[in-house]
Amino acid sequence: MVTVKSEQEQEIMRENAHLLSEILRQITDAAREGVSTHELDMLGEKLIRAVGAEPAFKGYRGYPASVCTSLNDEVVHGIPSKRRVLKKGDVLSIDTGIRRRGYFADLATTMVIGDDASDRVKKLLHVAWEALDRGVAQAQSGNRVSDISHAIGSYVESQGYSVVKTFVGHGIGRAMHEDPQVPNYGPAGKGTKLRPGMVLAIEPMVKEDPAEVEVADDGWTARAPNGGLAVHVEEMVLITEHGPERLSRSR
Structure with a gap:
């Protein structure tokens, strides 16, 4: 069932999204060459609990961590994993969420480890962010979800490129x-049909x-079966x- 949020609910969700945006920023700042994805997960959980929230992902349908890497x-x-240590040039997607005051927030971003991204990666990331912007632009009252x-x-x-359908x-x-x-x-x-008060994760x-x-x-x-790079923004x-x-703000 589609739920329309009251002004009070909207404000809670606005606060949660702002908090999670800052948490995601701090996780991406810590994602450097030589750091394990386990360390990023531990940092994410620490930051989430520090703002009085719960990790939304940990235990969700059995998922074992607070952050997806x-x-x-x-x-x-x-x-x-402790065994997954970041290397220069890795393309890392970070997805995390919180539950606070009874409401969820969910965000994702993708980054490149190291200072210089290849033109190949830059183009893929540009397309993903531009696609997100184009999707958000259609999130207008009276439009349909499929717009x-x-x-x-x-x-x-x-x-x-192609999008994931699963x-x-x-x-x-x-x-x-x-x-x-x-x-x-x-x-x-x-x-x-989209109505004022609906909140979407795009x-x-x-x-x-x-x-x-x-x-x-x-x-x-979930991975691309034939290889190649993939990115996720939300x-x-x-x-x-x-x-x-x-x-x-996830970028």
Whole structure:
């Protein structure tokens, strides 16, 4: 069921998104060559609890960590590990969430380890962020969910990349995953009509490999089956009468 948030609920979610934006920034600042993804997870959990929140991911459907750390050809849900030490040039997607005052926040960003990203990586990241911006621009009261989906998917494909279809964006509030689902593909003009007070997590997952992702033996890590790089970006957006309000900043 789609939920429309009251002004009080919107303010709580706005606070949560701002807090999580800062937490994500601190995690990305700590992601350097020689640091393990386990260390990033431990830092993330410490920062989350320091603001009086709970890690939204830890224990969710059995997920074992507070932060998802996906490397290179991994798209989403990579499990942090002491054995996974970051190297210069790694493409790292960081996805994390909190629960505070009864409401969830969920954000993701992708970065490159080291000072210099290759032109290949820069282009992929540019396309992902531009796709997100185009999706957010369609998050207008009176539009349909698939207007967001079409804006993202059509742009990504026009740039020679593909979007993940197995995993999608979503509504968010008292539950981390609420209706409506927000795919990154499909025709415009379909699905739930957007109304003021709805909060959406819009999250393009963009990859070089045209094949759909496969889930690894750990039951979580989704990767491109034929290799190639993948990136994941996500922000929370409130639908208002005056247009979309970005509650978060993940870059």
